[in-house]
Amino acid sequence: MDLFDVLTMIGGLCLFLFGMNIMGQALERRAGSKLRSLLHKLTTNRLAGLLTGLAVTAVIQSSSATTVMVVGFVNSGLMTLGQAINVIMGANVGTTVTAWILSLGGIESSNMFVSLLKPSAFSPVLALVGIICYMFCKSDKKKDTGTILLGFATLMFGMETMSGAVSGLAQVPAFRNLFLLFQNPVLGVLAGAVLTAVIQSSSASVGILQTLADTGQVTFGAAVPIIMGQNIGTCITALISSVGTNKNAKRAAIVHLLFNIIGTTFCLILFMVVQTFWKPALLAEPANRLNIAVAHSVFNVFCTLLLLPQGRLLERLVTRLVPDAPAPESVSELDERLLATPPVALDRCRTLAAQMAATACEALRDGISCLTTYTSAAAERVRSNEDKTDHYEDILGTYLVKLSTQQISEHDSSEAAGLLKVIGDFERIGDHSVNLLESAEEMREKNLAFTKQAREELGVICSAVREVLDLAVKAFTENDLEAAARVEPLEQVIDGLKETLRTRHILRLQKGQCSIEAGFVWADLLTGLERTSDHCSNIAACVMDMAQHNMNLHASVRSLRSGNEAYDENFKAYRKKYNLEAAVH
Numbered sequence: 001m002d003l004f005d006v007l008t009m010i011g012g013l014c015l016f017l018f019g020m021n022i023m024g025q026a027l028e029r030r031a032g033s034k035l036r037s038l039l040h041k042l043t044t045n046r047l048a049g050l051l052t053g054l055a056v057t058a059v060i061q062s063s064s065a066t067t068v069m070v071v072g073f074v075n076s077g078l079m080t081l082g083q084a085i086n087v088i089m090g091a092n093v094g095t096t097v098t099a100w101i102l103s104l105g106g107i108e109s110s111n112m113f114v115s116l117l118k119p120s121a122f123s124p125v126l127a128l129v130g131i132i133c134y135m136f137c138k139s140d141k142k143k144d145t146g147t148i149l150l151g152f153a154t155l156m157f158g159m160e161t162m163s164g165a166v167s168g169l170a171q172v173p174a175f176r177n178l179f180l181l182f183q184n185p186v187l188g189v190l191a192g193a194v195l196t197a198v199i200q201s202s203s204a205s206v207g208i209l210q211t212l213a214d215t216g217q218v219t220f221g222a223a224v225p226i227i228m229g230q231n232i233g234t235c236i237t238a239l240i241s242s243v244g245t246n247k248n249a250k251r252a253a254i255v256h257l258l259f260n261i262i263g264t265t266f267c268l269i270l271f272m273v274v275q276t277f278w279k280p281a282l283l284a285e286p287a288n289r290l291n292i293a294v295a296h297s298v299f300n301v302f303c304t305l306l307l308l309p310q311g312r313l314l315e316r317l318v319t320r321l322v323p324d325a326p327a328p329e330s331v332s333e334l335d336e337r338l339l340a341t342p343p344v345a346l347d348r349c350r351t352l353a354a355q356m357a358a359t360a361c362e363a364l365r366d367g368i369s370c371l372t373t374y375t376s377a378a379a380e381r382v383r384s385n386e387d388k389t390d391h392y393e394d395i396l397g398t399y400l401v402k403l404s405t406q407q408i409s410e411h412d413s414s415e416a417a418g419l420l421k422v423i424g425d426f427e428r429i430g431d432h433s434v435n436l437l438e439s440a441e442e443m444r445e446k447n448l449a450f451t452k453q454a455r456e457e458l459g460v461i462c463s464a465v466r467e468v469l470d471l472a473v474k475a476f477t478e479n480d481l482e483a484a485a486r487v488e489p490l491e492q493v494i495d496g497l498k499e500t501l502r503t504r505h506i507l508r509l510q511k512g513q514c515s516i517e518a519g520f521v522w523a524d525l526l527t528g529l530e531r532t533s534d535h536c537s538n539i540a541a542c543v544m545d546m547a548q549h550n551m552n553l554h555a556s557v558r559s560l561r562s563g564n565e566a567y568d569e570n571f572k573a574y575r576k577k578y579n580l581e582a583a584v585h
Contacts, residue, residue, distance in 0.1 A: 005165045005166075008161060008164070008165040009161075009162055009166055011158075012161030012164075013158065013208070014158070015158030015161065016154075016158030016159050016161075016162060016204070016207060017155075017158070017201075018154060018158070019150075019153070019154030019157070020201065020204050020207070021151075022154070023147070023148055023152050024060055024065060024151075026145075026147035026148045027059055028065065028340065029144050029407060029409075030141065030144040045086075046308060046311060048086075049083050049086025049090065050086050050087075050090040051090060053070075053088060053089060053090025053091040053092075053093075054091070055090075055094065056069075056087075056090075056094065057093075057095050062095070062201060063091040063092055064201055064238065066091040066094070067091055067235075067237065067253070067256050068238055068241045068337055068340070069337065069340065069341055069344070070084045070087050070088060070091075070238075070252055071241050071242050071245060071249045071253050072241070072335040072337030072340075074246075074248045074252045075246055075249035076334065076335040076338060078344075078348065080248075081252060081255070081315055081319075082311065084248075084252040085255050085259075085314055085315060086308075086311060088255060088256050088259060089304045089307065089308055089311075090304075092259070092260070092300045092303065092304060093300050093301055095202055095234075095300070096293070096296050096301075098203035098207070099203070099207070099210065099292060099293035099296045100297070102159065102206070102207045102210055103290045103292070103293040104118060105120065105156065105159060105160065105163070123152070123153040123156045123157060124153070126152060127149065127150060127153035127154075129146070129149055130145075130146040130152075130153060133149070134150060140408075140410060141409065155207075159207060159211055162208070162211045163211050163214045166214065166215055182226060183219065183221040183222050184225075185224075185228075185268055185271055185272050185275070186225075186268075187225075188222055188225025188228070188229060189225045189264060191225075191226055191229060192205065192209075192226035192228060192230040192231075192233060193229035193230070193232040193233040194229075195208070195229075196229070196230040196231075196233025196236075197233040198233075200234070200236060202230045202231060202233065202234035205233065206227065206230060206292065206293075209223060209227070209292055210292050213288055213289060213291075213292055214288075217286065218287050219286055219287060220282055220283045220284075220285055220287050220291065220295070221275065221283035221284060223291070223292055225271065227292070227295055227296050228264045228268055228271075229264070231260040231263070231299070231300070231303075232257070232261060234260075235253075238252075238253040239253050239254075239256075239257065241253065241337055242254075247322055247324060251315075251318045251321075251322050254318050254322060255314055255315075255318050258314060259303070259307055262307060263306060264303075334349070334352065334396070336399075336402070339403060342403060342406050342407075342408040342412055346403065346408075346415060346416060346419075349396055349403070349419055350419065353396060353419055353423055354476070356388075356389055356392035356393070356423060357426055357477055359385045359388045359392070360385070360426040360429040360433070361429075361469055361470070361473050362381070363381070363385035363386055363389065363430050364429055364436070364466075364532060365469075366378045366379075366381050366433065366437075367435075367436035367437045368462045370382070370436065370440040371436060371439070371440050371443075371458065372459075374441070374444060382434060382437045383437070385430060386430040386431065386433060388430075389426060390430070392426075393423050393424065393427040396419070396423050397420060397423060400416050400420050414546060418545060421538065422476060422539050422542050422543075425535040426539070428531070428535050429532055432528045432529075432531060432535075435524065436528050436529075439525050442521055443518075443521060446517060448515065448517055448518045448521060449518070450514070450518060450522065451508060451513055453508075454504075454505065454514065454522065457501050457504065457580060458525065460497065460580055461529055461578075463578070464493060464497060464578045465533055468487055468490045468494060468532075468533050468536045469532065471483045471486055471487045471540070472484075472487050472535075472536035472539040472540050473539075475539065475540050475543045476540075476542075479547070484543045485540075485566060485570070486570050487536055487540035488537055488540060489568075489570040489571035491533045491534065491537040492571060493574040493575050493578055494529070494530060494533040495533070496575070497578060497580070498526045498527075498530040501522075501526055502526055505523075506519075
């Protein structure tokens, strides 16, 4: 093996790792919506969690990526530690799929149909289809499909290149002696752990081992301990990702490490006993790609079957290793690790935006109630909830901007843009609730009072605003398009009420029935209530826009008003319901 073979091997290794990386990322994006639905189906049931971890890892071809996602889910409160343990165990089994795919490269047969199963036979076709999809298709999904095919073709080409370059190592005594050294199981485990920790992918390190097996110098006795070590080395990614997370997220990462250490230790002791006392001839036989894939699967399945019933024990053990802090620990509401799976991150944003909606709704209701029945508790809730809406807008806005920079689908992009608009409206509703409260406090401090007729009129517009807010929140949180369609006609009725009430109050001022100071407060109240209904209209329009994947808010409102029978009927019904003459007299 000369210098050019070494350079070729390095080039092949780079292509292999690059292909595996871009294929994994594209698979993650392509399967994003499926990951979201799988996440929602998670339960404390061991089998459900195990199968979820297995399925997700088999799809995205990386147990490290799955475990990092799990750490993010636990850190965000989307998953409990018990659920995470089951998913992590499933991920260890799911990662073995890669080795089986890579083992196809070792097929040797004179039969044409069998030879077609070799990746070297069909990879060029996949590369051709992939480049066509990537370069000429406009759909994000088709581009991702093209990237997946190109990534697979690249990693298989890299593996074949490595295999050809290292074939000369079969004649190098130093290489043969190296693998004789690895027949010491402890050294083999350490070698596998270090290699995998460096490249941060057990799938990739198994692929490298399969390539080296093509030389015929890798025996079963050397390969099995290396495979065991690879499972420990892959934990480094999750451990790094857990830095800066809450206690449960750290526990999830450590469970991954403990699971692999305990499983490897048990299997290593068993292996050393067999090697010492029985000395089977199989351990001295050279391994091939298929043998390594089988050994990898058997080891991971065995460890999972061994430790799956001990999930509760692992949970208690890791809780002792990472004890609870003396003071309550705040949970990170939005974890940046979720950005790796945009659909899941977007789902988390929608959940927090729904919480923000409920907070803004409660603040406004308390603000309105303080106009008639002021209490210090209600006033404190208004200000506290307004602070919360500011906090929600800050963290959601920042997170959604970061999410928009990721490679996300057109559907997810329009939803992220809609959420950015909606959270701004909910934050302003929170501000208006404080404005209403301040008006109520000004009335108390200055001992001001409205006339009986003004109080009755104020009750009418407040009832209308409460209803329009309920409709807007329902439309957003439940994606209720019918409720969204009823917001705009009611908002128009509120606009009319505002003008009518302003005119009536001017007439009362002219007759000396109301003070000028009370008139200023009255004007502020009407403005705050009317602007609240405007924000409700914006929210409803955004809900309809997101349903149509079209963020042209003004066009949506215009189309809703013009020639729409349902709109006209709702407008007439609300105008009758909030008729001032009927309500006041």
